[in-house]
Amino acid sequence: MKYSYTKARKKSIITPELQLLFIFFGITLCMLLLTYAFLLFKEYRFAQDKAEIYQERENLSISQSSMNTQITFIEKEALLSERIYTQNIVLKDSIANLFDLVPQRITLSEASLLENGLILHGITPNEDVYNFMLQAPLRSIFHKSYSSFYPDKNGWLRFVSTNYIEDDGLSTYNDADAKQNKNIEETSNED
Amino acid sequence: MLSKLFEGLYLKVFVNIVVFRSKSVVYIELCNKNRVIKSVEDTFDTTTINAKMYNFIHTYVNESPYFYISILDTSLAQGAVATCKSREIVDFFDVSSSKHLCYADRWTYYTSSIDLHTLQKVYGRIGLDFVFSPFVLLARFFKDKIDTHMSMYLLIEESFISLSVFDHSELLFSEHLDLNHAKDKDDLSMDDDSMQDFDLESSVNLDDINIEDDADIGELDDFGDIEDLDSFDDMDDFSDIKEEDEEDYIKDDNEYSGNDSEGFNEDYQRFSLIKSSVNRFYKDDKFQSKFIESVFIADGVGVSSDLKRYLEDEMFLNVFVRRIDLPSEVCALAKAELE
Numbered sequence: 001m002k003y004s005y006t007k008a009r010k011k012s013i014i015t016p017e018l019q020l021l022f023i024f025f026g027i028t029l030c031m032l033l034l035t036y037a038f039l040l041f042k043e044y045r046f047a048q049d050k051a052e053i054y055q056e057r058e059n060l061s062i063s064q065s066s067m068n069t070q071i072t073f074i075e076k077e078a079l080l081s082e083r084i085y086t087q088n089i090v091l092k093d094s095i096a097n098l099f100d101l102v103p104q105r106i107t108l109s110e111a112s113l114l115e116n117g118l119i120l121h122g123i124t125p126n127e128d129v130y131n132f133m134l135q136a137p138l139r140s141i142f143h144k145s146y147s148s149f150y151p152d153k154n155g156w157l158r159f160v161s162t163n164y165i166e167d168d169g170l171s172t173y174n175d176a177d178a179k180q181n182k183n184i185e186e187t188s189n190e191d
Numbered sequence: 192m193l194s195k196l197f198e199g200l201y202l203k204v205f206v207n208i209v210v211f212r213s214k215s216v217v218y219i220e221l222c223n224k225n226r227v228i229k230s231v232e233d234t235f236d237t238t239t240i241n242a243k244m245y246n247f248i249h250t251y252v253n254e255s256p257y258f259y260i261s262i263l264d265t266s267l268a269q270g271a272v273a274t275c276k277s278r279e280i281v282d283f284f285d286v287s288s289s290k291h292l293c294y295a296d297r298w299t300y301y302t303s304s305i306d307l308h309t310l311q312k313v314y315g316r317i318g319l320d321f322v323f324s325p326f327v328l329l330a331r332f333f334k335d336k337i338d339t340h341m342s343m344y345l346l347i348e349e350s351f352i353s354l355s356v357f358d359h360s361e362l363l364f365s366e367h368l369d370l371n372h373a374k375d376k377d378d379l380s381m382d383d384d385s386m387q388d389f390d391l392e393s394s395v396n397l398d399d400i401n402i403e404d405d406a407d408i409g410e411l412d413d414f415g416d417i418e419d420l421d422s423f424d425d426m427d428d429f430s431d432i433k434e435e436d437e438e439d440y441i442k443d444d445n446e447y448s449g450n451d452s453e454g455f456n457e458d459y460q461r462f463s464l465i466k467s468s469v470n471r472f473y474k475d476d477k478f479q480s481k482f483i484e485s486v487f488i489a490d491g492v493g494v495s496s497d498l499k500r501y502l503e504d505e506m507f508l509n510v511f512v513r514r515i516d517l518p519s520e521v522c523a524l525a526k527a528e529l530e
Contacts, residue, residue, distance in 0.1 A: 003294075003323055003524055003528050004261070005290050005307055005322045006307070006311070008529070009318060011198075011256055011258075013197050013256045014256075
């Protein structure tokens with residue numbers, strides 16, 4: 001039953017001094033917990049970053065090996081292309097030299113480059129012109145040279161010259177080159 | 192739950208302040224659950240709080256966080272009314288400027304809000320937990336009598352008298368009487384209508400007596416021996432309704448005989464105030480008037496036997512005096528409040 005006009009003040013075991021002490025320790029504890037939480041977070045982030053870096057490194061490693069493979073392949077291709085280019089230059093020079101050999105009076109109708117030989121078809125006014133002006137340089141180049149003639153309608157002679165280089169190690173053709181045969185057709189050689 | 196646990200672990204310190212006319216009594220009880228560990232009491236020459244009193248209270252208050260400071264209300268504008276209905280209590284006091292509480296759904300006690308605020312401000316250094324009405328103290332102190340008797344009950348403090356009339360727990364009338372202010376209008380109260388109504392003075396007006404012969408004087412001398420009239424043996428004739436336990440209170444009156452010369456005037460003032468108040472009770476239509484046959488006095492100051500004699504002789508009341516230790520009763524009230 002209530003008798004008093006006033007209510008009793010709220011009683012607490014915490015005195016102002018104790019309250020101050022609790023506040024101080026509370027703040028300190030709070031700061032420690034916050035620091036601990038911050039460190040935990042940083043550690044988690046660090047572990048996360050580390051895992052990401054490991055993954056990235058792994059990816060980079062895989063990428064690097066792939067790139068190395070590609071580089072090797074490209075280097076091989078570059079080497080191959082360089083070799084082909086060189087061979088083409090050599091072939092071009094050979095063809096140019098071949099056409100330089102052909103005198104103006106003789107007309108080539110077909111030239112076949114073989115692995116170790118050359119077959120020429122053409123028209124010559126006569127056999128002598130052929131023998132002196134074309135046969136001679138061909139013989140100096142090839143080890144074996146065979147020629148056959150047959151008359152054309154206009155009285156000139158059609159010839160077929162077959163020239164071979166003996167396979168004694170002087171050949172510069174390799175396996176790839178050996179497979180390549182080129183047929184060069186020339187309708188007229190005005191030069 | 193936790194606070195209950197702590198409450199059990201700590202001592203409870205009950206600081207009880209009772210303000211007298213020119214001093215304050217501070218009674219302190221240190222309790223462990225329901226057991227009193229220690230109790231101290233000291234008197235200070237102040238009616239508010241001085242450094243000495245503050246230090247005294249502070250020493251004990253520091254022993255436990257569970258301390259309760261109680262004081263007995265000293266407001267002049269306090270009282271009690273015979274109803275708890277808010278519609279009816281407005282006829283008796285200004286509700287807006289008062290703080291009131293209902294006692295057992297039977298009657299209401301109130302005090303001035305301003306005085307209550309002033310009291311809390313005066314004791315602001317130590318703070319107050321409980322402010323108790325003297326009417327509540329009186330009702331609890333005479334609970335055994337109030338429930339079974341139709342009587343007037345008085346709580347006598349040094350400066351105040353709390354008067355109430357109960358008819359089997361039902362409050363009929365109450366008034367808080369201030370002895371200090373009554374001194375100023377002492378003459379008025381003597382010439383009051385109440386005096387004329389009772390007309391007790393006229394029956395012994397010595398001036399009207401014509402002293403002519405020695406025989407008459409001799410007869411008067413027989414009546415002049417007041418001590419014989421007031422002896423307890425004679426009073427037994429009028430105390431048929433007295434119970435055995437109540438007789439003890441009357442015997443205690445001999446203890447107060449030492450204060451007779453000092454307390455005579457005050458006791459007469461008290462008597463006058465009581466008489467005026469009883470007259471108001473009889474006359475005022477607001478109160479349900481019933482004839483008062485007996486009065487139970489809770490004596491907190493040690494009144495002389497004169498007051499008892501006045502009440503018995505002049506108002507024809509059966510008087511029962513019970514000594515009350517105000518500070519310890521306030522303490523009991525504080526404990527009851529907490530339960």
